[in-house]
Amino acid sequence: MKELQLKYGCNPNQKPSRIYVADGSDLPITVLCGKPGYINFLDAFNGWQLVKELKEATGLPAATSFKHVSPAGAAVGLPLDDTLKKIYWVDDMGELSPLACAYARARGADRMSSFGDFIALSDVCDKDTASIIKREVSDGVIAPGFTEEALEILKQKKKGNYVVIQIDEAYRPAPLEHKEVYGVTFEQGRQELSINDDLISNIVTANKELPESAKRDMKVALITLKYTQSNSVCFVKDGQAIGVGAGQQSRVHCTRLAGQKADNWFLRQSPQVLGLQFVDGIGRADRDNAIDVYIGNEYMDVLAEGAWQKIFKVKPEVFTEEEKRAWLDKMENVTLGSDAFFPFSDNIERAKKSGVKYIAEPGGSVRDDLVIETCDKYGMVMAFTGIRLFHH
Template structure:
């Protein structure tokens, strides 16, 4: 345990001084092994740690998350990757352990948003996981431990300033949590509800069949939503998040955003994308930017002018029809929502991105309309009766 107080350089912004984090009971349940984490780093660290710890508790598998601005860009458990995913995630040359697979998946969910992320891992960080991080633009990591070789590699990152936090797995906070806004103290019971399969038993649609893989993915979506700024919607598939819509004021905007990210995640696996002719030595972030532009329908000639500096030749771009054909193969997707769907438009948009399974609290005056929409698409939808707002 470290001292009960850590003085920070500043708060959310450089002009917000002084700043510190501290505990009342004179014990801090983590160690800073390297670097100097800042205010937002710690916010990402503690939110992401809760997420991966709960994913491990719920699934029994190693878990990882990639956080940006106090919401997850991706989260996943340690399910083996296909050769296509390995190439899409740029880890085909790494012998992936379950822990490394979890982080590769978490970062691969939304590679644009994960640029400069905070990583969280539920298990001891090993060398393959550290190798992925060493190649990535990342601000820091929190985990319960590190192998010696992994720690040595991570300490070299960012010219020796990479932030590394070791968290006490056994730490449990008080039941009551407090925060201040505008000098007013808010107090509430901590949200300690743990997602479980009992929340998936109240299936309200005609289709009552939720596969074991889908149950796992629905639980992943629920745990992810619990630590995502609301309103939020999460798409999951194959043991990982594939799209998060966070912090939107309208539920349909959450769904559209998450669905569009899921579409991009799947389009990145198209052979035309996997075989883009990048020049030798092009960095991962530059590749990600070009791929993002390559998949956009609204890109301008001006935006494409720098492609010749990173590609050996300018490829033909996928047509809308080719994208639609490829996306028609995206199926079996699970969707979680942190609150009820007020209109069927969310279901209509979700269906376009392969959603087959849904979990949401229920409770809308239009529940019957939403259920009927799910029936039209032969979706299976469960009511969890648990709202997961996070602010």
């Protein structure tokens, strides 16, 4: 297939719309189900690159949950403990395949942002992974293949309209890429930087102890940032992004945004949240939203008289700021990646509040010495990669 006509572009008034390869070669994809749109394909191709590189860098199956051309979550396929199974709503599914674990993590880290996601999988989609996808509100999935069982499950989703795309693993794009803005064509070499051990070997802090788990998490953070709209930072814990701050003009606003998402991920594991008793029949999205409000500053929206009865069987106690801070103080060994240098030490101060121990960033700020000094104050390990990872 040389080209694929689309219903419209980013918006319904932007017609005509199509995808094709400029040199006239075949498209590297086959649509197995549904009618993917313009933004679906933007998410699909960016997501596929992300998971492909995660698999190459870690040797583990990988998944990502994309929304509006940035990842809401990304992860590799490490086993889930009982708490994570519960907060990702898969505790009733028994043992899951590594790929299914990867998607449960990618989807579960920031469930509010992942609502209606486009999924990318590094490996052939299996029954376990398809069974999780079937439960979630999602636009589509791209993978190098699908088992017969998985495809049958996915084809039942959205009354047969769920988008399923198979991509050719052997496809390699041209070394030059082009983008047109206002009738002007931009050309640049593809971002082919390999995220490997050498890239994170320049440790500039007094503490130089970088365990293998932290190296893996640095790779997850940096690869995620390669496909996140800049400015961006990414918090990672145990092989999964737990907070992505995307598309902010201010670096510290990225850090605050991603840090808050990471905090919410950890707060969902607290006894106060795990003990919430929801009314029977509540929808998954309503349950996610209720938790998000309960752990935030607008908690009375779900605890007010007449409101809580629609959500909970038993009215929860207020989750106080002191209780939340005490729980968050238990979060540790978190990794933080940044797509460009930290211009001020306030980013490090904010990162510390979310348990950050390891940092990977390009370096190159005139205030690098102050950033390093702040890391040293907290015993952090920071690597300078020497390379920016802007993505637009």
